[in-house]
Amino acid sequence: MNNNNHSKIQSENTMNSTMLARLEFPNHQPQQSNDDKLQLKNAWGTYFYKADKQRDWKQNVIYITSISYIEDFWSFYTHTYGLRDLSNGSDYILFKSGCLPMWEDLSSRGGGKWIVTIDPKRRKHDLDGYWLHLMLLLIGDMFGAHLSIYINGAIVSLRVKGDRLALWLKKIDDLNIIKSIGNKFKDLLNIPADIQIIYE
Incomplete structure (x- = not known):
């Protein structure tokens, strides 16, 4: 192994260790009573994924925390790295509690997903904003009941x-509902016409 490859691996390992440390929320902060918090309609689970070909998918997924109140969300958001600071092969995941981010899970079996693909060159300028906006739309139930x-x-x-x-969507037999969600997804995020959105 040459020195450049060795340095690259060391850098990646350091990044992963730092990420894991940062994902451990500080427990010394004053706890706010739930009575003073704004409760969300649904509770959510948050995860971090980092691709590692030596391990299977489940081993690469790290559960971060649950979110039941808007204050929980901002605590999660401020204690995690921005997307521009992560390396390729990384994911952030936000799923309703009781739903796991895998197609084998009963909640997603037979379902599909709307996908927006964004040029990595726009990562520093657009992606963080899109992701934050999407998370707020979901926890705020802005797609409509x-x-x-x-x-x-x-x-x-x-x-x-x-x-x-x-x-990610549940199994939906009505094509009109799938299309409505896709249109709402694009409209609420204000996705420009030059960015493609597809359903799989």
Whole structure:
């Protein structure tokens, strides 16, 4: 192994260790009574994923924390790295409690996802804003009750060939509902016409 490769691996390991340390929320902060918090309609689970070919998918997923109140969300958001600070192969995941971010899970079995692909060159300028906006739309139930019941969660993925925002849906037999969610997804995020959105 040459020195450049060795340095790269050391840098990656340091980054991963720092990430794990930062994901451990400080427990010395004063606790706010739940009576003083704004409760969300749904509770949510947050995860971090980092691709490692030596381990299977489940081993690469790190559960971060649960979010039941808006204050919980901002605590999560301020204690995690921005997307521009992460390396390719990283994901942040926000899923409703009781739903796991895997197609084998009963909540997602037979379902699909709306995907927005964004040029990695726009990562520093656009992706953080899109991801924050999408998370707020989900926890704020801004898709509307008639559509939100079909949404399990969202994943933002950093990849060399294109960063992705994915909105995961339950199994839906009505094509019109799938299209309505996709249109709402694009409209609420104000996705420009030159960015493609597809359903898989």
